[in-house]
Amino acid sequence: MLHSRAATRGGAAVAEQAGRNVKKTVMELGGVDPFIVLEDADMDATIERFKFGKLHATGQICIAAKRIIIVESIAQKFLDRATKLFAELKPGDPMDETTGYGPVCTEKAAIELENQINKSVEAGAKILVGGKRDGAFIEPTIITDIPKGSPADCQELFGPVALVHIAKDEEEANRIANDSDFGLGGSVHTNDLDRGRRVAERIESGTCFVNQISWTYASMPMGGVKKSGYGRELADLGIMEFVNQKLICVFDKDHVI
Numbered sequence: 001m002l003h004s005r006a007a008t009r010g011g012a013a014v015a016e017q018a019g020r021n022v023k024k025t026v027m028e029l030g031g032v033d034p035f036i037v038l039e040d041a042d043m044d045a046t047i048e049r050f051k052f053g054k055l056h057a058t059g060q061i062c063i064a065a066k067r068i069i070i071v072e073s074i075a076q077k078f079l080d081r082a083t084k085l086f087a088e089l090k091p092g093d094p095m096d097e098t099t100g101y102g103p104v105c106t107e108k109a110a111i112e113l114e115n116q117i118n119k120s121v122e123a124g125a126k127i128l129v130g131g132k133r134d135g136a137f138i139e140p141t142i143i144t145d146i147p148k149g150s151p152a153d154c155q156e157l158f159g160p161v162a163l164v165h166i167a168k169d170e171e172e173a174n175r176i177a178n179d180s181d182f183g184l185g186g187s188v189h190t191n192d193l194d195r196g197r198r199v200a201e202r203i204e205s206g207t208c209f210v211n212q213i214s215w216t217y218a219s220m221p222m223g224g225v226k227k228s229g230y231g232r233e234l235a236d237l238g239i240m241e242f243v244n245q246k247l248i249c250v251f252d253k254d255h256v257i
Contacts, residue, residue, distance in 0.1 A: 007156075008227045026231030026241045028062070028223055030156045031184025032163075033214050034177035035065035036199060038170060039073045041189040045211070047081050049189065050162075053213035055140060058094070058102050059160040063185035063207070063214040063222075066156065068142075068164045069173045075166045079142070082162070083129045086140040103136035104159050110136045113159045117141060120152035130160075156182070170199060178204045184228040185214030206232070 007030035018025045035053060037046055053065035070078050089100025104110045114133040120143060121127060130141030141161040146152045152163050167173035177186060183205040190196045196210035206224040207214060216222045221237035223229060231241050 011229060024241070026223070026233060026238075027229035028184075028231075028233060029227065029229040030182060031062050031224060031228050032066045032156050032180055032182050033063055033184055033205070034067045034069050034180075034186045034203065035213070036173050036177060036186070036188045036203075037068070037070045037074065037078055038173070038188070038190040038192075038195070038199070039071045040191045040195075041074070042191055042211075043074070043077065043081070046189045047078070047085065049187075049211075049213050050082060051085060053187070054162050055089075055101055055160055058104050058138075060104060060158055063216065065187065065213060066161075066163060067177070067180075068162050069167055069176050070164065071170070071173060072166050072168050079128065079144070079164065083142055086129045086142060089140050091134070091137045091139075101137075101140055101160055104138060105136075107136045109158070110138050113138055113157060113161065116151040116155060116157050117143070117161065120146065120150040123147045123150035125150055125152050128164075154181075170195075174199060174202050178202075181226055182224070182228045183226040184224040185209075185222075187212060187214050 011027045011029045015025050015027060035050065050065060091101055092099035094102030104113065110133050117131050124145065124147040125143050126145040128142040128144055130139035132139045138159050142164060143152050143161065144164045146163060146165065157163065165176045167176055186203045186205045186208040188196045188199045188208065188210050193210060200208040200210055204225060206228065207222055216234065219235050221232040221235040223232040232238050
């Protein structure tokens with residue numbers, strides 16, 4: 001899987017070719033999905049969702065939790081637990097249930113991810129845990145104090161790297177979530193379901209979950225907005241993207257039958 005910049009370039013090139021031939025396309029490209037933690041979230045449950053959302057398939061999922069946006073009042077508590085959790089994980093065979101994290105898809109991908117991490121640190125970002133590479137393995141990593149324009153700010157880090165942003169309140173959390181050229185998925189974590197829905201509705205993304213990681217099922221349509229693409233795949237909306245609908249209208253003595 002390519003990170004967002006490459007995925008967008010590739011998608012734009014395919015869409016250009018399709019446009020020249022008047023062919024419809026569906027584009028599901030990269031994402032930098034927000035994982036918003038509000039101050040009233042169930043901390044135990046949210047930490048577990050964070051672990052799975054960030055480390056499932058070693059973070060190599062387009063809708064993986066990538067930007068972790070935490071309300072300031074509970075940020076330190078969340079980060080203390082998340083940092084301890086990541087530090088205790090051990091690498092190994094991903095088919096072994098006792099393994100904490102597996103390798104990324106290739107050593108080349110790991111080297112690229114390591115470069116993105118290092119360039120972000122050179123720009124002023126801070127690593128709380130992880131950040132080191134061993135062959136195709138990248139340690140589960142948490143990065144904070146992310147400067148504008150650094151790779152951690154504007155690129156998709158496709159792997160086990162959590163990019164943390166601290167928000168003073170719900171309003172700023174929404175602003176940070178939408179401060180991106182991409183909008184694939186996202187999630188909001190709170191014990192107030194009405195509040196969660198309200199925040200989710202304001203996130204500029206194709207899908208958004210409340211109290212669950214961003215995910216996809218065969219029965220659920222999925223797709224993005226902005227540079228994350230257009231159109232939908234899966235479920236009824238996905239099927240309709242790949243058919244041409246035709247209207248046949250029959251008149252009998254000036255009346256539609």
